[in-house]
Amino acid sequence: MKKFALFLIPFLLLSAQNSAVAENNDPKQLKASIIIDDFGGGTGGVRDFLEGAVPITAAVMPFTENSREHAEWAHKNGIEVIVHLPMQPKKGKRSWLGPKPITVDLSPKEVKKRVEEALKSVPHAVGMNNHMGSLAVEDEDIVRAIVEVAKEKKLYIIDSGTSPKSKFPIIAKEMNVPILKRDVFLDDISSANHVRKQMNRLAKITEFSGKGIAIGHVGVTGKVCSVGVFQSMEEFEKRNIKIVPASQLFSTKLTEQYLVP
Ligand SMILES: [Zn+2]
Numbered sequence: 001m002k003k004f005a006l007f008l009i010p011f012l013l014l015s016a017q018n019s020a021v022a023e024n025n026d027p028k029q030l031k032a033s034i035i036i037d038d039f040g041g042g043t044g045g046v047r048d049f050l051e052g053a054v055p056i057t058a059a060v061m062p063f064t065e066n067s068r069e070h071a072e073w074a075h076k077n078g079i080e081v082i083v084h085l086p087m088q089p090k091k092g093k094r095s096w097l098g099p100k101p102i103t104v105d106l107s108p109k110e111v112k113k114r115v116e117e118a119l120k121s122v123p124h125a126v127g128m129n130n131h132m133g134s135l136a137v138e139d140e141d142i143v144r145a146i147v148e149v150a151k152e153k154k155l156y157i158i159d160s161g162t163s164p165k166s167k168f169p170i171i172a173k174e175m176n177v178p179i180l181k182r183d184v185f186l187d188d189i190s191s192a193n194h195v196r197k198q199m200n201r202l203a204k205i206t207e208f209s210g211k212g213i214a215i216g217h218v219g220v221t222g223k224v225c226s227v228g229v230f231q232s233m234e235e236f237e238k239r240n241i242k243i244v245p246a247s248q249l250f251s252t253k254l255t256e257q258y259l260v261p
Contacts, residue, residue, distance in 0.1 A: 027210075027251075029240075029242055030206050030207060030210060030211070030239070030240060030241040030242065031206070031210070031211050031241070031242050031243075031244045031248060031249055032202055032203070032206045032211065032212040032213070032214065032236070032241050032242070032243055032244070033057055033211075033212075033213050033214070033243065033244055033245065033246040033248075033249055034054065034056045034057065034186075034202075034214050034215075034216065034229060034243055035056070035057045035059050035082070035129060035158060035182070035213065035214070035215045035216075035246060036049050036056045036057070036058055036059065036215075036216050036217065036218055036225070037059045037084050037129070037131065037160070037215055037216070037217050037218070038059070038061060038084065038131070038217045038218050038219045038222075039058050039059060039060040039061065039066075039067075039070040039071070039074070039084070039218055040060045040061035040062070040064040040066045040067040040070050040071075040084070040122070041061045041064060041066075041098065041218070041219055042217075042218055042219025042220060042222060043066075043218070043219075043222075044218060044219050044220055044221070044222030044223050045217075045218040045219070045221075045222020045223045045224075045225055045226045046070065046218050046222065048222070048223065048226035048227075048230075049079075049218060049222070049226050049229075050070070050073050050074055050077055050079060051077065052226065052230060053230075053233075054229060054230065054233060054243055055078070055079065055080075055243055055244065055245060056079060056229075056243075057079070057080045057081075057082060057127075057245050057246040058070065058071070058074040058079050058080065058081050058082070059082050059083070059084035059129050059131075059215075060074070060081060060082070060083065060084055060122045060125070061084045061086060061098055061131060062083055062084075062085070062086075062098075062099075062100070062117070062118035062119075062121040062122050063098060063099040063100050063117075063118065063121050064098055064099070067121045067122055068121065068122070068123060071122045071123050071124055071125070072123060072124070074124075075123070075124040079245075080126060080127075080245035080246065080247060081122065081123070081124045081125050081126065082122075082125050082126065082127035082128055082129055082155075082156075082158070082246065083115075083118050083119055083122045083125045083127075083128045083129075083155075084128075084129060084130075084131045085102060085115065085118060085128050085129070085130050085131060085133075085146070086098050086100075086101035086102065086130075086131040086132065086133075087101060087102045087103075087130045087131060087132055087133025087135075087136035087137060087142075088101060088102065088103040088104055088132070088133065088135045088136040089132040089133060089134045089135055089136075089162065090134045090135045091134075092132060096132065097131070097132065098131075100114055100117065100118070102114060102115070102133070102136050102142060102146065103136065104135055104136055104139050104142060106142070108141050108142070108144065108145035109145075111142055111145035111146060112145045112146075112148060112149050115128075115145070115146055115149040116149060119149075119153060119155075125155065126155060126156070126247055127155050127156040127157065127158060127246060127247065128146070128150060128155055128156075128157050128158070129157070129158040129159070129160045129182075129215075130159070130160045130162060130168075131160070132162055133160070133162050133163070134162045134163040135163075137159070137162060137163050137165075137166040137167060137168060138163055138165045138166065138167060139167070140167050140171065143166075143167040143168055143171050144167075144171050144175075147168070147171050147172050147175050147177050148175070150172070150177050151175055151176075151177050155177075156177070156178040156179065156180075156246070156247060156250065157172050157177060157178070157179045157180075158179070158180055158181070158182060158213065158246060159179060159180070159181040159182065160182050160215060161181055161182040169181065178250050180211075180213055180246070180249055180250070181213070182213050182214070182215045183201075183202065183205045183212045183213050183214065184198050184201050184202045184205065184212070184213070184214040184215070185198065185214070185215055185216075186198045186199065186202075186214050186215065186216035186217075186225055186228065186229070187216050187217055187221045187224065187225040187228070190220070190221040190224050190225075191224060191228075192224050192227040192228040192231065193228070194228070195216070195224065195225055195227070195228020195229060195232075196228045196231055196232050198214065198228075199214065199228065199229065199232035199235070199236075200232070200235070202214040203232075203235065203236060203239055203241055206241050207239065207241070211249045213246065213249065216229065
């Protein structure tokens with residue numbers, strides 16, 4: 001049995017005005033998502049997360065040797081899969097982007113083609129987030145082309161928050177594509193202690209706003225990230241915060257949201 005706190009009564013009153021929301025979703029439940037980036041790339045922490053008991057959301061890089069395998073593995077274990085779309089940053093090595101990234105020299109038509117190909121190389125994907133991209137996410141034409149594909153394929157978007165000037169929120173809202181933004185990075189410092197601290201920030205944000213999104217990584221920091229996440233779960237249970245796939249953070253069923261004029 002779930003316990004509901006009294007201070008959430010205003011949410012109850014609010015939801016009574018909208019029975020559709022109440023049917024699809026329990027508005028009183030605090031929900032957080034832990035998106036783990038860079039599947040398909042590095043191997044550190046991959047098994048820990050994909051065989052672990054926490055329902056993370058797996059963001060899989062397209063076009064790599066392991067893209068398909070990691071996506072299938074996640075899906076088989078009931079873990080939600082999204083495409084981790086490599087996008088051009090302001091600084092950094094070209095090699096960090098992997099094959100066929102979204103770069104600002106591409107035409108919108110080429111961008112759309114690459115996103116469609118990326119989706120084919122990551123089976124079961126129901127959403128997208130960006131890998132790097134501090135330059136490309138600020139380019140309106142590039143972002144619009146990506147959001148158009150998301151709309152056609154009925155995918156949600158998570159803005160990884162690599163630039164404060166990202167065009168994703170405004171264009172996705174304009175085109176009525178479901179979008180949320182990352183609140184916390186878990187492993188910008190690679191220690192389990194730091195990851196636990198960041199998980200605590202995620203809990204606070206979730207308690208404040210009803211939902212929260214953290215991003216961590218597999219690869220060199222993967223093992224440490226998984227340890228920090230798993231060690232935090234008891235605390236999340238105590239605080240009655242449920243870890244859910246990112247799609248469950250949206251207030252109504254995604255397909256219905258798309259139908260709103
Ligand atoms: Zn990444």
